[in-house]
Amino acid sequence: MQNPFKGSLNIDFYTNQSTIKYIVLVVAAIIGVGSIIYTTQLVDVLKERERENIKLWAKAVEFTTTADGASLNFITDNIIRPDNSLPVIILDSATNEILTTRNIEIDSSLNTIQAEDFLKKALAQMKTENDPQPILFRDRPGSKIVSIQYVYFRNSRLLRQLSAYPYIQLSVIAIFAFIAYLAFSYSRKAEQNRVWVGLAKETAHQLGTPLSSLMAWVEYLRELPQMENRQDIITELNKDVQRLEMITSRFSNIGSDPTLKNEEVFEVIEGIVAYLKPRVSSKVSFVIDADAPNLTAKMNRPLFEWVIENIVKNGIDAMSGIGKITINVGQESEGMVFIDIADDGKGIAKGKIKEVFKPGFTTKKRGWGLGLTLVKRIIENYHMGKIFVKSSQADVGTVFRILLKN
Ligand SMILES: Nc1ncnc2c1ncn2[C@@H]1O[C@H](COP(=O)(O)OP(=O)(O)OP(=O)(O)O)[C@@H](O)[C@H]1O
Ligand SMILES: [Mg+2]
Structure with a gap:
């Protein structure tokens, strides 16, 4: 019977599926990068504004040294005293000593040395975040500079939260999506x-x-x-x-839930080949190689026979009427038996090797694309084994390898 899903459920479906996957990935990446760029811009604007605030504050302090009484009151009350909540440390330029701090809470249980240490760390942090703003002190407006102090400041809490925001948001979304x-x-x-x-x-x-x-x-x-x-x-x-x-x-x-029994692999394979041989073209020959003929593996015989039958039939389909199927049994590693089924047919195209086990994947006019899906299911879910394409080359043939426990 012709596969009625042909066209809707074959190779096109798989290429489309992986195209959709790439589109989703690209869109997700654009959204992620876009939101990071946008927030970075916001952060820059806010940072500039905070810098302007500090500058104004420093200028105001500078001004107080030479201002007359009325202006001094106005400036102190409106610019210097109102708290803009930025943590600030003021350093003397000559001695490099910390003169004063603002908006920095020092734990009262710390002793003097510990508190100094704490401030030094805070200062180091500030140095990484912003360049200092100088305050130039003069005796009179326009006269020469008497001393310089540096105002170091941290970014505000809001700014720090905003810069971390897209990363936190994207991580939460990624975890949720996963x-x-x-x-x-x-x-x-x-x-x-x-x-x-x-x-x-x-x-x-x-x-x-x-x-x-x-x-x-x-x-x-x-x-x-x-x-x-x-x-x-x-x-x-x-x-x-x-x-x-x-x-x-x-x-x-x-x-x-099928029961697994220890069976002699070689003997089981011989049984299947004996069964298949009279049912396929006489131009197909069978060779069974076994490094160790009495190797056993844990299997459910009817299901395993079904597996071999499917793989061998695919091998025969891949030949143009004439060819050889070689089955090789051996010990893969401690506790693991391998069964290699090789044909000398047309091989599987490189890009399609990953697809052959997916339901509905077929290149045959009358195929359902279910044979290998069933095979994988039987080996992996019922035998806790493995199956994969060991090698495949155009016009040389294909080797499927099954691993079973023994
Ligand atoms: N030995 C092989 N050599 C070359 N191509 C193979 C081989 N085994 C599988 N394939 C490819 O993998 C596809 C899927 O195989 P699968 O057995 O799942 O389905 P099918 O044989 O097409 O249909 P059916 O459901 O009738 O088995 C095949 O159509 C074929 O293209
Ligand atoms: Mg098949």
């Missing part, structure tokens, strides 16, 4: 699981009834006197019933 992504992907996986398991269970259940009746009919026919000379028919019928039984057992295993 958690939401995990939750969605978890619930999507759970949903997929329910569909797989439910459908498989139902199929096994539905096949079960006619199957047991078929088995009874075969036995009935076998005993019929008219069939005495036609036992070949019975044998063929029996083979088909057995095939149906195998399918049912695969579906019922995938629809439940």
Whole structure:
């Protein structure tokens, strides 16, 4: 049957999906960078304004030394005394000593040395944030400078909060998006699981009834006197019933928690090859290599057979009628067995290797793109093993590797 999803659920879907992913990433990056640039501009404006305030304040202090009584009162009351809340340290330019501080709270439990230390640290911090504003003292307006003091100041709390704001905001959004992504992907996986398991269970259940009746009919026919000379028919019928039984057992295993048993891998593979050989073109040859023929692995036999059958069939599809399937079994590492299934077909395009296990990915006219999805599911979810494309080269062939515990 032709795949009815063709065009809506094939390769286009996957290229589109990754394009969408890139678009989302780029838009997110633009929003992030944009909000950082915008806040940085705000911070710069505010910083300039704070600097102007300090400048005005320093000028006012400077002015007080030469001002007449009325102006002095006005300046002291309106500019110098009102607290603009910026932490400030004033340093004598000649001695480099701290003369006074404003808006800096020193913990009363500190002793003199500790308090001095505390102020030194505060001063160092101020030096990293802003250049100092000088206050020039003169005896009279326009006369020569008598002494200079430097006003060091910290950025206001508002300014500091504002510069940290986009980073905090973006981190919170990123964490939230990550958690939401995990939750969605978890619930999507759970949903997929329910569909797989439910459908498989139902199929096994539905096949079960006619199957047991078929088995009874075969036995009935076998005993019929008219069939005495036609036992070949019975044998063929029996083979088909057995095939149906195998399918049912695969579906019922995938629809439940399958039990894993220690099986001799080589022997299982031989069984599958013996089963497949008469069913495929005689121009396809099979070779089974085994470094250690009696290696065992923990597996659910009906499901594992299904896996090998799917991979081998894909291998045969990749050849143009003639070719060789080589299966190699060996010890990968302590407690791990590998099974390599190689074909000498047309290979998988480099960019598509990652896609082959995704549901719906197919390059075949009559493919569903479900074979390898099922294979991955059986190996990873039911056997806690691994499966991947070990190598694939155009017109040389493809090797799939399965890892199972032993
Ligand atoms: N051995 C291989 N050599 C080359 N291409 C392969 C091989 N195995 C898989 N592929 C590619 O991966 C795709 C997906 O394989 P998968 O078995 O999941 O689906 P399918 O064979 O197309 O359809 P079906 O659902 O009937 O198995 C194939 O269409 C093919 O393009
Ligand atoms: Mg297939």
